Structures are given as structure tokens and as C-alpha cells.
Amino acid sequence: MSTPADTGPDCAGSLRFAALLATYMQSANLPLPNAVLRHIQGSLSMSDDQAGWIFTAYLAASAITLPIAQWLAARYGLKRVYQISLAVFALGLLLATVATTPLEFVGARLLQGAASGVLAPLSMAIAMDTLPLQRRVKFGATWTAIVLFGIVSGPGIGGLIAEHFDWRTIFYSSIPLTAYIFLVITLLLERKKPGPAPGFDFFGFATFTLGLIGLQMLLDRGPRLDWFASREICIEALASALGLYLFGVHVLTSKVHFLSKALLRDRNFVLSSLMFFALGFVLLSTMALTSPMLDEILGYPPDTTGALTIPRGVGLVGAFLLMGRVPERFDRRLFVAGGVAWVIYANWLMLGYSPLMDAWPVAVAGAIQGAGLGILMPALSKTAFSTLDPALRVEGTGLFNLARVYGSTLGVAIVQWWFFNNTQAMHTALAGNLTAYREASRSLTSAPTQVLAGLNEMITGQAAFIGVIGQFKILLMVMLVVSPLVLFLRKPVATN
CATH class of the missing domain: 1.20.1250.20 (MFS general substrate transporter like domains)
Known part of the structure; x- marks a missing residue:
């Protein structure tokens, strides 16, 4: 009723x-x-x-x-x-x-x-x-x-x-x-x-989903199960490859499918979607790295850790709202380039994080990155849809937002995998270097268990921090890789 x-x-x-x-x-x-x-x-x-x-x-x-x-x-x-x-x-x-x-x-x-x-x-x-x-x-x-x-x-x-x-x-x-x-x-x-x-293309949707979820599980479970030494990982890899292959064949051979071919013929839409994917990759991955760094490695209390996300939020939302007041006559490609530059600069600042720093470097880098993302998001949206056929805008909106979501989920999975591997490698390297100090290393053999545990914890913390910095390098590289795409964007058509 x-x-x-x-x-x-x-x-x-x-x-x-x-x-x-x-x-x-x-x-x-x-x-x-x-x-x-x-x-x-x-x-x-x-x-x-x-x-x-x-x-x-x-x-x-x-x-x-x-x-x-x-x-x-x-x-x-x-x-x-x-x-x-x-x-x-x-x-x-x-x-x-x-x-x-x-x-x-x-x-x-x-x-x-x-x-x-x-x-x-x-x-x-x-x-x-x-x-x-x-x-x-x-x-x-x-x-x-x-x-x-x-x-x-x-x-x-x-x-x-x-x-x-x-x-x-x-x-x-x-x-x-x-x-x-x-x-x-x-x-x-x-x-x-x-x-x-x-009408809905369930076959295309199912194969697309199978491919990406298989890839997601592969990245999530791989580090824990020693990759292709595990039967589970082999099955997930096979499922991902099969799903993406079937989806590709379906797109090329079917007249009606989950993603319209007409969307892929619009250069601005395709390039903007790729950059939006990178934006999602950076936005959530940065948050997934920064908070654990502050909470687990540097020992900040939860309220301080949470408060240090506020500068990024203020920069992002503030820049986004200001972009809404920019007159239509201004070329949005300039703002896309500016937003990318701001994000790259912020990620470069994150490479300078140190275990001895206070909260200010995190707040400043977060605010700059937030402002860059706040500029980039509306500028990309305007650029993507300005040359797209109005009849395709509903479908295009779904795909455009999906690019950000998949960028975020794959980004978090990739940085977590890299962090897991990098931390283990750095722990082994740092612990191995202790043998260079022979007298000190001999004394450790008779040290109390608590001392050895404390030393191991210190090495683990140092390795984890180096691993986090390595993750920020990945995010920087992602933005550097997509930045040349700005040069291939067509000038958006002004709309009222």
C-alpha cells in the first residue's frame, strides 16, 4: 500500500x-x-x-x-x-x-x-x-x-x-x-x-564486473597468499582475464551493450574519464595511507588523526564551490592543467614526510592536494561533457562516475599491496644492516627479550614509514603519467 x-x-x-x-x-x-x-x-x-x-x-x-x-x-x-x-x-x-x-x-x-x-x-x-x-x-x-x-x-x-x-x-x-x-x-x-x-545489457555488465572484481581480489589476496603459488590467486586471475576478454569481444561484436561505442568515440570524454580514474586513484588512496601513518606509525590519537583530514576537505570543497563561479568564457582545459599541477605538487611535498615532523606538513600538503582535486573535478566534468552528444549524457554520467569509483577501489588495493611488499623488504634490509656493527650485534644475543622486541618494533616502524613514502611516489607517478593527456583535449564548447 x-x-x-x-x-x-x-x-x-x-x-x-x-x-x-x-x-x-x-x-x-x-x-x-x-x-x-x-x-x-x-x-x-x-x-x-x-x-x-x-x-x-x-x-x-x-x-x-x-x-x-x-x-x-x-x-x-x-x-x-x-x-x-x-x-x-x-x-x-x-x-x-x-x-x-x-x-x-x-x-x-x-x-x-x-x-x-x-x-x-x-x-x-x-x-x-x-x-x-x-x-x-x-x-x-x-x-x-x-x-x-x-x-x-x-x-x-x-x-x-x-x-x-x-x-x-x-x-x-x-x-x-x-x-x-x-x-x-x-x-x-x-x-x-x-x-x-x-533494456539492460546484463551480459556486458556481468563480464565487465567479473573482470574487475577478479582483478580486485587478485590484488587484495595476492600478497597474503604468495601470488601465483596459490590456487585461489590463479582462479581469480583466470576469472579476471576471462571476464575482460568476453567484455571486449562483446563490445566489438554487439550493437547494444553495457557501454555505448559512441561514448568511446568522443575524445574529450575518453581522456577526461581516464584522468577522472586517476583522480579517484589518488583521492581515496591518499586518505587510506595518511591516516594509518598518523595513527599507527606516528602514534597520533584518533581525534588528531581525523582532524588532520580537515585541511584537505576544506581545500577540496572550497575550490570545488569556487569553480562553480568561474565564467563560461574561460577555457576549462587551463583549470584541468592547473588542478593536475597542484595535485602533483602536493604529492611531491608528501615525499618529504619524516618520523620527526609535526602535524603541519600533513596539513599543508593535504590542503594543497584538496584544492587541486577541487579544481580538477569540475573542470574535468565540464570538459568531458561539453563535446558529448546530449543523448549520451545520462549513460556518460554513469560511466564517468564509475571511472572514479573503480579508480578508488583499484588504487587502494594497489597501494596496500605495494605497502605490504615494500615494508617487508625494508624490514629485511634494515635488520640485515645491524650485522655491520659487530660488537653491538654480539651484545644483542644476550639482551633481554623485551629489548629485542623493542628493537624489532623500531625497525618495523621505520620500514613501514619508508613503505608509506613509497606509496606516495606511486600516487605522484599516476598523476605524472596522465598529465600529458591535457594537451590532447579539445577546447570545450561554452554552454549556458
Whole structure:
């Protein structure tokens, strides 16, 4: 039974607020555990390589459900799908609070991510329906700013809560918000009878998903299972190769498929999507590295670790909003180049991090990187769609956002893998150099166990810090590799 919607402005405003709150909540929950990884790992006996699953599980599940959200809404009804997604999200939150093993916690994050991939586009659809046509054109920037604000403020909120309460409280805090959104949607959103299900390329979607999820599992599990010495890794590699091969053949031989060929013929769209992939790679990976560095290696408390993400958030959201005021006559390619340069400079500053530094280098580098990303994101969006056929913009928007999501999930997996390997190699190298000091090394053989444990902990900390710096080099290289693409962009067509 449905509840008719009140068409008055109060109802529209309440629905829009609930939809934007859901948008913020699902984006903030992605990095929410970032500032309290040490506490989560200690409680669940989670290894360092498993800690990366906290983010990749959420991102990968979101990337799977994001492309089919609109189809689900058209097939089963927007209200019903949205309510189920909220219920699944709340279930994931509850399961995270009662998890006692890494597998249980990762399973809870998978549920949260799967619901998030549906909530994000449908929240935007609900909010857009509450606005008059003339205001919908510029609303996309507001929605994106809220998504970004959620991503950059999540660690700060998580750290502040965890400093005064148990880490599980960070998930409890989202349950009342979920209940409020569910209540508003139930009472105010009209239940429309689902129409005929639109066409959807399930084969293309399935093979594309199989290829990327196989690659994701390969990168996540490889370091722990000694790569291709493991049968599991061989199966995941085979699944990834098979999925991507079948998807490639499907794209080349089928007239209608998951990704329209027309999108791939627009040079600006393709190049901008590649750069947007790199942007996602850098944004979440930096956060996944910085917070553990501060929390686990340098020993900062969770509230300080979370607070040090604020400069990046202020720079990102502030630059993004300022870009919305730039007149159309200015060539957006200049801003793309400027944004890339700012991000490269910020990543270069991160190479100078030291175990002896205070908080200022982290705050400054974060603010500069945030400003660069805040300039780059809207400039890339404008460039990507300015030359694209308007009939392809809906499909293009989905693919463009998917590029950022997959950039983030693969980026986190790659940096975690490299960190795991690099830390082990540096630990071996540093420990091996102790033999050069022969008298000191002889004395260690008779040293108390506590002394040896302390020495090993110090070496591990040094190796881990060197490993983190190595990760920042990867992020710098990613931006350097895509930076020449700016030269091949066509001048965007000015639009009103």
C-alpha cells in the first residue's frame, strides 16, 4: 500500500533534505573507519593487508550495484528499491558493530557498499524530482559537493567519536540517520507503479564486473597468499582475464551493450574519464595511507588523526564551490592543467614526510592536494561533457562516475599491496644492516627479550614509514603519467 506524496513545498523540501542526508551518509561511511584502523585491527586481530579490505570491500560492492541502480528502480519501483537499500545499509552498520572476526567485518562493509551504490544515484534522482526544471541544471554541483564533503569529513567524524567512545560507536551513529531517512521516504515519497523494465545489457555488465572484481581480489589476496603459488590467486586471475576478454569481444561484436561505442568515440570524454580514474586513484588512496601513518606509525590519537583530514576537505570543497563561479568564457582545459599541477605538487611535498615532523606538513600538503582535486573535478566534468552528444549524457554520467569509483577501489588495493611488499623488504634490509656493527650485534644475543622486541618494533616502524613514502611516489607517478593527456583535449564548447 502506498502513501500519496504531498506536493507542497514543505514536503519537497523534506524529501530533498532526506535524499541529500542519505548522499552525505553513504559517502561519509566509506572513509569513516580511517582514523581508527589501529583500534579495529586490535579488536578483530586483523593483519595490515586485511585492513585494506575495509575500504576495497565497500568500494567494490558499490561499483557493482551503481550501474544497475536505475534499472532496479524502473523495474521494481524507486520507493521500494530505496527502502530496501536503506534497510540493507542499516543491517551492514549493525553487523559491523557486532563483528568479532575480520571476515565478519568485511562482510558488513560489503553490505554497506552494495547499498551505497544504489542509494547514491537514487538519492540524486529523488532530490532532482523535488526541484523545478530551471534549478536542476546547477543542482549536480551541489550534489557532488555533498559527496566530496562526506568523503573528506568521514575520518574526522570517526576519529572524534572514537576518541571518546568505542570504535563501534562510529557505526551506531549512522543508524538514527538511516531511520530518519527511511521514515521520510515512507511517509512522503509517492509509490509509483513500476513500468516496463528498460533494456539492460546484463551480459556486458556481468563480464565487465567479473573482470574487475577478479582483478580486485587478485590484488587484495595476492600478497597474503604468495601470488601465483596459490590456487585461489590463479582462479581469480583466470576469472579476471576471462571476464575482460568476453567484455571486449562483446563490445566489438554487439550493437547494444553495457557501454555505448559512441561514448568511446568522443575524445574529450575518453581522456577526461581516464584522468577522472586517476583522480579517484589518488583521492581515496591518499586518505587510506595518511591516516594509518598518523595513527599507527606516528602514534597520533584518533581525534588528531581525523582532524588532520580537515585541511584537505576544506581545500577540496572550497575550490570545488569556487569553480562553480568561474565564467563560461574561460577555457576549462587551463583549470584541468592547473588542478593536475597542484595535485602533483602536493604529492611531491608528501615525499618529504619524516618520523620527526609535526602535524603541519600533513596539513599543508593535504590542503594543497584538496584544492587541486577541487579544481580538477569540475573542470574535468565540464570538459568531458561539453563535446558529448546530449543523448549520451545520462549513460556518460554513469560511466564517468564509475571511472572514479573503480579508480578508488583499484588504487587502494594497489597501494596496500605495494605497502605490504615494500615494508617487508625494508624490514629485511634494515635488520640485515645491524650485522655491520659487530660488537653491538654480539651484545644483542644476550639482551633481554623485551629489548629485542623493542628493537624489532623500531625497525618495523621505520620500514613501514619508508613503505608509506613509497606509496606516495606511486600516487605522484599516476598523476605524472596522465598529465600529458591535457594537451590532447579539445577546447570545450561554452554552454549556458
